[in-house]
Amino acid sequence: MDFSDTPAEAEFRTRAQQFLDAHRDDLPSLAGSEEERLERQRKWQAIKAKHGFACITWDREWGGAGGTAMEAVIFREEEARRGVPDAFFGIGLGLCIPTIIRYASKEQKQQLVAPAIRGEQIWCQLFSEPAAGSDLAGVRAKAVREGDEWVLSGQKVWTSGAHYSDFGLVIARSDPDQPRHKGLTTFFVKMDAPGIEVRPIHQMSGGMEFNEVFFNDVRVPDDQRLGDAGEGWKVAIYALMNERVQGGKQRGISAAETIALARRTPAGDATLADDGAFRGAFADWYIRTRGVQLTRYRTLTAMSRGQTPGPEASIGKLVTAFELQEMSRLLVEAQGLYGLVDDSELSMLRAEVHHDLLHAPGIRIAGGTDEILRNIIAERVLGLPKGPQPEKGKPFTLTK
Amino acid sequence: MNFDFSEDQEILRGEARKFLEARCPLALVRGVLEDEGRSHDATLWQGLVDQGWTALTLPEEHGGLGMSRTDLCVLAEELGRVLAPVPFASTVYFLAEAIMLAGSDIQREKLPAIASGECIGCLAIDEGAGEPSRKKVEARVQNGLLSGIKQPVIDGLCATDALVWARDESETPRLFLASLVHEGVRRVAIDSLDPSRGIARLEFSGVPVQPIGGPELLDRLLDGAAVLLAFEQIGGADRALEQAVAFAKERSAFGREIGSYQAIKHKLADAYVHNQIARSNAYYGIWALDADSDELPHAAAAARVSACQAMWYAARESIQTHGGIGFTWEADQHLFYRRALHLNMAIGSPRMWRDRLFAALEMHDGDSN
Ligand SMILES: Cc1cc2nc3c(=O)[nH]c(=O)nc-3n(C[C@H](O)[C@H](O)[C@H](O)COP(=O)(O)OP(=O)(O)OC[C@H]3O[C@@H](n4cnc5c(N)ncnc54)[C@H](O)[C@@H]3O)c2cc1C
Numbered sequence: 097m098d099f100s101d102t103p104a105e106a107e108f109r110t111r112a113q114q115f116l117d118a119h120r121d122d123l124p125s126l127a128g129s130e131e132e133r134l135e136r137q138r139k140w141q142a143i144k145a146k147h148g149f150a151c152i153t154w155d156r157e158w159g160g161a162g163g164t165a166m167e168a169v170i171f172r173e174e175e176a177r178r179g180v181p182d183a184f185f186g187i188g189l190g191l192c193i194p195t196i197i198r199y200a201s202k203e204q205k206q207q208l209v210a211p212a213i214r215g216e217q218i219w220c221q222l223f224s225e226p227a228a229g230s231d232l233a234g235v236r237a238k239a240v241r242e243g244d245e246w247v248l249s250g251q252k253v254w255t256s257g258a259h260y261s262d263f264g265l266v267i268a269r270s271d272p273d274q275p276r277h278k279g280l281t282t283f284f285v286k287m288d289a290p291g292i293e294v295r296p297i298h299q300m301s302g303g304m305e306f307n308e309v310f311f312n313d314v315r316v317p318d319d320q321r322l323g324d325a326g327e328g329w330k331v332a333i334y335a336l337m338n339e340r341v342q343g344g345k346q347r348g349i350s351a352a353e354t355i356a357l358a359r360r361t362p363a364g365d366a367t368l369a370d371d372g373a374f375r376g377a378f379a380d381w382y383i384r385t386r387g388v389q390l391t392r393y394r395t396l397t398a399m400s401r402g403q404t405p406g407p408e409a410s411i412g413k414l415v416t417a418f419e420l421q422e423m424s425r426l427l428v429e430a431q432g433l434y435g436l437v438d439d440s441e442l443s444m445l446r447a448e449v450h451h452d453l454l455h456a457p458g459i460r461i462a463g464g465t466d467e468i469l470r471n472i473i474a475e476r477v478l479g480l481p482k483g484p485q486p487e488k489g490k491p492f493t494l495t496k
Numbered sequence: 497m498n499f500d501f502s503e504d505q506e507i508l509r510g511e512a513r514k515f516l517e518a519r520c521p522l523a524l525v526r527g528v529l530e531d532e533g534r535s536h537d538a539t540l541w542q543g544l545v546d547q548g549w550t551a552l553t554l555p556e557e558h559g560g561l562g563m564s565r566t567d568l569c570v571l572a573e574e575l576g577r578v579l580a581p582v583p584f585a586s587t588v589y590f591l592a593e594a595i596m597l598a599g600s601d602i603q604r605e606k607l608p609a610i611a612s613g614e615c616i617g618c619l620a621i622d623e624g625a626g627e628p629s630r631k632k633v634e635a636r637v638q639n640g641l642l643s644g645i646k647q648p649v650i651d652g653l654c655a656t657d658a659l660v661w662a663r664d665e666s667e668t669p670r671l672f673l674a675s676l677v678h679e680g681v682r683r684v685a686i687d688s689l690d691p692s693r694g695i696a697r698l699e700f701s702g703v704p705v706q707p708i709g710g711p712e713l714l715d716r717l718l719d720g721a722a723v724l725l726a727f728e729q730i731g732g733a734d735r736a737l738e739q740a741v742a743f744a745k746e747r748s749a750f751g752r753e754i755g756s757y758q759a760i761k762h763k764l765a766d767a768y769v770h771n772q773i774a775r776s777n778a779y780y781g782i783w784a785l786d787a788d789s790d791e792l793p794h795a796a797a798a799a800r801v802s803a804c805q806a807m808w809y810a811a812r813e814s815i816q817t818h819g820g821i822g823f824t825w826e827a828d829q830h831l832f833y834r835r836a837l838h839l840n841m842a843i844g845s846p847r848m849w850r851d852r853l854f855a856a857l858e859m860h861d862g863d864s865n
Contacts, residue, residue: 387773
């Protein structure tokens with residue numbers, strides 16, 4: 097049990113720090129419009145790729161640095177410490193490109209992987225549909241084979257970043273007479289292919305980060321199929337399992353910032369930091385968010401010993417999304433009526449906490465809802481029996 | 497970074513688990529619980545001593561094995577799993593630690609007796625309701641003699657030696673070491689929520705004591721014990737959850753296993769999350785303890801708050817998952833429920849530790865800014 101860096105880790109950390117300090121002026125921040133932020137992140141991604149700090153754990157063959165998961169976390173920690181957001185490339189590099197590496201042809205990999213690592217091409221994940229979210233196997237978008245091509249039609253929804261993406265990973269139903277999990281096929285598509293129409297959706301937080309994506313008889317060459325026809329479920333699951341081990345700063349303000357803020361916030365005759373109820377709530381928030389971070393280090397340790405990470409890795413988002421929501425609410429409410437002021441000039445911490453409060457509901461839904469994550473822990477980790485599955489084995493056309 | 501136990505420690509765990517499964521079934525815990533005359537199981541205690549567990553962290557020159565506190569926490573977790581009814585924490589996390597940290601040469605001569613099991617410790621701070629107050633203490637020492645009443649004292653019935661919090665001649669509260677084998681000591685058993693870990697009232701009238709340390713020592717002892725007890729709680733919490741899961745797979749209602757209902761599933765998933773969170777915080781705590789890190793105060797508090805929550809939740813919801821059978825005296829679920837409460841109060845309430853966590857973090861962050 098040793099929490100400090102090993103000599104090799106310390107050396108890597110120094111190297112990362114030197115690199116980041118040398119590029120102080122290139123570091124992106126959260127400021128500006130989406131377009132401006134994207135531009136800066138792309139440049140930064142290219143610089144990282146050039147110096148072997150992008151996709152640190154990937155094989156050199158694919159433009160990675162052949163490093164360890166621990167190194168990736170150290171680099172991300174150092175980046176986060178300097179305020180660098182983790183934005184835009186997560187879905188592509190975390191989920192789509194690993195699937196490409198696993199399932200695409202050699203030429204395709206040569207074309208697709210490197211530009212994604214350099215931030216030149218961005219990917220999105222076209223899985224969810226109006227009638228298929230948690231229950232992804234309910235996908236209805238159709239894929240019909242015509243010679244060397246497939247014709248895709250239907251609607252995808254909640255597609256993060258589709259409006260600035262170059263490619264997408266899409267799952268569609270190729271055989272509706274098969275049971276729900278069979279008869280699905282996965283492809284990658286060019287987002288500028290004729291017939292793809294992207295319409296931004298306005299989120300409750302005010303932004304427009306996700307979209308509806310319509311497929312109007314989009315023709316996709318068969319060589320963009322990933323995995324066999326009818327095996328799309330397997331491919332999609334592979335993609336979802338590739339969500340990387342994240343490190344560094346978690347979403348939301350830090351414990352030190354929270355305490356300092358509480359010290360500045362008047363409460364009763366003293367400050368919020370003197371209030372027993374707040375101190376108690378803070379402690380409960382702290383052990384859970386810190387606990388997730390520490391759990392990640394356990395996962396990393398298992399990986400560095402060549403073991404498969406244990407099931408404890410599955411608790412992260414379930415805990416942090418909810419805790420972010422509740423701590424943000426508590427801090428905002430503690431400002432009294434002034435907590436209503438949502439203005440980056442007037443509100444505490446440039447309104448970051450207000451921003452978190454309005455984003456948290458989405459985090460509790462995206463990438464597996466709280467409820468689905470609890471089901472997964474109960475069934476896959478604890479081994480509890482599944483509930484009734486009335487649609488199991490029935491052809492898709494006969495299900496609801 | 498290496499945030500897990502070593503292979504040797506896993507071997508130690510395996511041996512400890514095998515030993516305790518054989519020697520400490522829940523029937524043995526129940527035996528102590530149901531027998532008003534017994535506050536611990538002396539046979540099991542002797543068994544642990546024979547295994548060298550009380551000697552584990554003691555220095556070799558005092559008859560110990562010189563192993564680390566991280567080794568010790570492996571045993572703590574296993575003892576927690578089986579709800580071992582023995583004065584291990586009182587003796588090893590408090591008495592032995594106090595002497596190792598602050599004992600004079602003469603006091604250190606007690607260590608071999610701890611190793612050999614002759615010496616059983618207890619921590620006597622409290623004098624009544626409320627969290628242990630550092631300042632409001634009535635017990636006092638004059639001319640080296642202690643008088644006053646301490647209650648409740650965990651393991652006060654079986655202990656041979658006590659760490660007592662009392663005022664010295666200049667009215668300053670300090671920790672004293674007292675032998676309880678003295679005519680001026682009266683011990684009275686008190687009924688506890690968890691009779692498998694007996695508590696007592698200790699009445700001192702003119703008992704010779706020696707000073708051993710001040711508030712810093714007490715804080716350091718509490719922090720260390722917070723981490724080690726957290727491992728006991730995690731052991732108990734994991735086992736309570738395992739029992740609930742096993743029952744949920746077996747019991748049917750309305751034509752399906754109750755474990756297939758989401759109300760049960762989600763409850764048990766939450767228990768799993770609590771347990772994992774507690775484990776991770778405890779790992780950090782034991783690292784900070786063994787590395788003598790300046791992060792120990794908040795690492796220990798986080799470990800304790802987290803473990804208190806985990807064991808309480810698991811024990812409480814395990815009874816709920818079992819339904820009516822879980823509420824019976826004969827079912828084992830209440831043993832976990834009672835032990836969870838015992839451990840939650842053993843060294844100051846979770847409320848107090850939440851407060852300490854905030855204070856320690858504020859102090860630490862303030863220092864590093
Ligand atoms: C910010 C954001 C970004 C997203 N980005 C993407 C993206 O890039 N690509 C993409 O493909 N998708 C994306 N999604 C979609 C996301 O994966 C789905 O919203 C999510 O899986 C939930 O599906 P749903 O919205 O259809 O809700 P539903 O599945 O209809 O769920 C509604 C409610 O029912 C509950 N529920 C459903 N099934 C069960 C069950 N078996 N047991 C218990 N409760 C259940 C849910 O927990 C939820 O509370 C994004 C979503 C959000 C909010």
